[in-house]
Amino acid sequence: MPLPTDTDVSTPKYLRDKYAIVGVGETTYMRGSNMTTRALGTWALRNAAADAGIRTSDIDGMLSYSNNDSTPAPFMAGDIGARLDFYMDCIGGGSSTEALIGIAIGVMEAGLCTCVAIFRAMNGFSQVRIGGTGARSAAPIGGDMLHSRAYGWQSAGQMFSPTFMRYMYQHGTRPEQVAMVKVVHSEHASNNPKAYYKKRYTVDDVLSSRIICKPLHLxxxxxxxxxATAIIVTRADRARDMRHTPALIRGIVGRCSKPRMDMHYQTGPIERVGAYYAKDILWPNAGVGPEDIDATGAYDAFTFTSMLQLEDYGFCKKGEGGEYVSSGITRLGGRRPNNTSGGHLCEGYTHGMNMVIENVRQLRHAADDSCPIGPDGKRQHTYDYREGGCRQVRAIEVTANLGWANPMTTSAMVMRRG
Incomplete structure (x- = not known):
């Protein structure tokens, strides 16, 4: 649906549609890369610059989520021939991507730089695995982990499972409903040539896979x-001269948290996630509501994380998440498809950046699926969503990305087609 153009110079309305994502790039999603994160990162950054149609030397700002085994931004910049006027590397899990885009807008608005590249590079399977079982260990135990590991909460699944278990108990959500998140995302991934897992799964497949940490199956x-993945952000007026239809940024909420981070279950229901608070920032900032969104990218480190985010951001009522994700709404061809690339469950794990990349391509009406290329060099999308077919959402105009670091913390972003 058409969205209003705001002329009010108050914040944040003044920033709506003022900045855009103009370039996206990634490496192959693989296991056993035999490459450093430095090599992976430069690969993705060069692809993003080429996608935008700019020189790498045009990049004068760089941000990254650098936890575990990534490489700092200044090293990446030097390798691609960029000199930075501003850079920042941070930690923060799956709430990083949207928050970093918000920071990019802020530093450009402050005049510190003009074109920002954001990247995430990780050997998340072959080197530093999140559960600590990779070839190299993660950082030494410190900070919050001094508390959580005493309770056996070493991996993300172990830390999040109390929230998931309480949710199921409180609302009567059935495992087969939650399993539909995996089923739907696998359908989307089967139409994605670059997805690591392209197999279509059934509910029975999910429920018969081994238990990792109750209630989570494999x-x-x-x-x-x-x-590695990368995106490039700059002013919308500059974006008009670049290669693709820009993805205009309507609004962002960054790293919004519950009142407590360490023992979040002491403040509000344990099954309440950070999105409960973030929605009151995101939708007013963007000037739209859940009903205006054509497709979502809801963080799916686990099937539950996607469902809980969709619920607390207001796409359905509290307790109705199971019905929402199992109703067909989130399928390609449904009212509001979710994670049309297959997301983290199937395409690859990138701490949320691949889901932003996917929504940018969707807003360009240029999802990179298996549809034929026409004489004009563009894909001729068939909107046939059977296996091996199309994954472009028809007539898509507005998207939402919903990030997740943990049940306590979230970031999110609304974009529209330029």
Missing amino acids: LDCCVETDN
């Missing part, structure tokens, strides 16, 4: 991959 958990 197929409730994301794929671990080696990869």
Whole structure:
């Protein structure tokens, strides 16, 4: 639906549609890359610059999520021939991508730089695995982990499972409903040539896979991959001269948290996630509501994370998440498809950046699926969503990305087609 153009110079309305994502790039989603994160990162950054149609030397700002085994931004910049006027590397899990885009807008608005590249490079399978079982260990135990590991919460699944279990008990959600998140995302991935897992799964497949940490089955958990991803953000008026239809940024909420981070279950229901608070920032900032969104990218480190985010951001009422994700709404061809690339459950694990990349391509009406290329060099989308076919959402105009670091913390972003 058409969205209003705001002329009010108050914040944040003044920033709506002022900045855009103009370039996206990634490496292959793989296991056993035999490459450093430095090599992976430069690969993705060069692809993003080429996608935008700019020189790498045009990049003068760089941000990254650098936890575990990534490489700092200044090293990446030097390798691609960029000199930076501003850079920042941070930690923060799956709430990083949207928050970093918000920071990019802020530093450009402050005049610190003009074109920002954001990247994530990780050997998430072959080197530093999140559960600590890779070839190299993650950082030494410190900070919050001094508390959580005493309770056996070493991996993300172990830390999040109390939230998931309480949710199921409180609302009567059935495992077969939650399993539909994996089923739907696998259908989307089967139409994605670059997805690591392209197999279509059934509910029975999910529920018969081994238990990792109750209530999580193996197929409730994301794929671990080696990869790098990158996006480029600049002012919308500059974007008009670049290669693709820009994805205009309507609004962002960054790293919004519950009142407590360490023992979040002491403040509000344990099954309440950060999105409960973030929605009151995101939708007013963007000037739209859940009903205006054509497709979502809801963080799916686990099937539950996607469902809980969709619920607390207001796409359905609290307690109705199971019905929402199992109703067909989130399928390609449904009212509001979710994670049309297959997301973290199937395409690859990138701490949320691949889902932003996917929504940018969707807004360009240029999803990179298996549809034929026409004489004009563009894909001729068939909107046939059977296996091996199309994954472009018809007439898509507005998207939402919903990031997740943990049940306590979230970031999110709304974009529209330029």
